[in-house]
Amino acid sequence: MTPRQKRLTWILVGVALVAAAVGLVLFALKNNVSLYFTPTQVFNKEAPQARNFRIGGMVEEGSVQRQKDGLTVHFKITDTANAMEVEYKGILPDLFKEGKGVVAQGKLNEHNVFVAEEVLAKHDENYMPPEAMDAIKKAEEAKAASGNATPANK
């Protein structure tokens, strides 16, 4: 092997080793690298019990209830399989909406209600003008309506 090939080999071996090491570390830390737990993970007791953690999913449709004090909000975070009751006192971000993504940080209380200290909105990577959004919504409603008309036809 020429010195040049030798250097190239060492570099390739080095990068492969570092990549493997980083990959293993990240795999081992999977839960720590992830920003939040899903409601299903919380039900399966994979989330920490006494400590603060984050829970993420969708705000369940029709679950948002504002208390009379104007600050306290109750809602449910769902991953469609399980839903988690959340209580939060404070200002919600502009994009907080039923059916949209949300990440809340806090702790479970004794009634299995997640008491949040911070609520963040999570948006998706789709960008479109309002008219296009309306058109998609209408198409979905039409589809849902026709689906209901023939429920047994699967």
Add this chain to the structure above:
Amino acid sequence: MSMSEFFYMNGYAFYVWGSYGLALLVFLVEIAMVRNRRKQALRQLRLMNDDGEAA
């Protein structure tokens, strides 16, 4: 769309213009840095040349 409406960005003016303002500033600073580096390098070389001729 009026001028003031455009600059208002529906209430997000600080965030939108803060982003583009900083990006522009970064580009201008980098261009100035690159020009300055060339000036410095050339000045250094001319000094070396003058020294060489004097010796």
Add this chain to the structure above:
Amino acid sequence: MAINWFKYSAPSTFYGLAGKLTPWFAWPAAVLFAVGLYIGFFVAPTDAVQSEAYRIIFIHVPASILSMFLYLIMAGYAALGLIFKTRLSSMMASALAPTGALFAFISLWTGALWGKPMWGAWWVWDARLTSELILLFLYLGFIALQASIEDPRRADKASALLAIVGSVNVPIIYYSVQWWNTLHQGSTIKMTGTSMHVAMQQSMFTVLVACWLYAIAVGLSRVRSIILEREANTQWVKELPEVKQ
């Protein structure tokens, strides 16, 4: 007809070539920035969910893409310099580092200004944001390492190793939104296409091309200064008209 590419890998030839090429990248960059932002602010419609705040994407995504690609190019040049001992490759790596660092900084800054009104937080320690911050630190580490070692050849060697090892971070940034739960949304540009209205796409891609041209122009001008600094003792540098005058 064969072009002798190795001719251009000599700093003395490349110095002149880079000088001639720079304006051909700089001026189109300025024009495309103007066109891209015109489309972004006057043609692209408002977003249904994020209203006007989404317009930050036209600089945020191109800056992020450049910060990642420039790192890989920088690491590639550093590796070439390490393996083939070509002086110009190492100089190119040092010339690209500050530009890459600045794009990473723009990406983080615009991301924070976008995150605050939309998510409700300037910063979260999710995998996407954290790995991009590490990218900025890798750039700064590369620059600091070069500055701290007096002998340019040893500096090139040490910083090349850092650059090569650090390139593991780039795929992590890219795939972070798929591998882990993050607050950051998924990629708008995918292999299968984009999830964006046409005028928004046009603006983003135009600014992206402008950023590329800008980075090339700045990199070429910077490498010219680096060549002058490192080849200061050679005869060809002493005989340059801009030095002689």
